[in-house]
Amino acid sequence: MSNQPLPAVPYLKIPDEGSPYLEGQKCGSCGSTFLGERSVCSKCGARDQMSAVTLPNSGKLYSYSIVYRSFPGIEVPYISAIVDLDDGTAIKGNLINVEPDPENIAFDMPVEVVFADALGRKDADGNSYLSYFFQPKN
DSSP states (O other), X not given: OOSSOEESSTTEEOXXXXXXXXXXXXXXXXXXXEESOOSBOTTTOOBSOEEEEEOOSEEEEEEEEEEOOOSTTOOSXXXXXXXXXXXXXXXXXXXXXSOSSGGGOOTTOEEXXXXXXXXXXXXXXXOEEEEEEEEEOO
């Protein structure tokens, strides 16, 4: 068993030194940025023009849904959200540290990316996973 958590998704990077971060791909042709690895730009179709970039840790809430039914072992309700990061990249994740009530959630509210335990999930060797979430920015 390792003391260092494992990334829950391949685009979550956990360096030996420094803080975790999300890695995206930026198109050298049109400048669009996307979450995760790809070899073709989804906007302009350019091939082999993508390069890895560190995504910003802040943005604004674009859309959300309060989820009341889920798979066994997943606590409900929770807030599934789409966030436009400060560089324009749109990513999906869960909004935490806010009550799942529309009265407490506002479109365009500033949020930040935070990294935390992936809901207690562990691999076969007992290693924990690290995931990313959004929370309201102070």
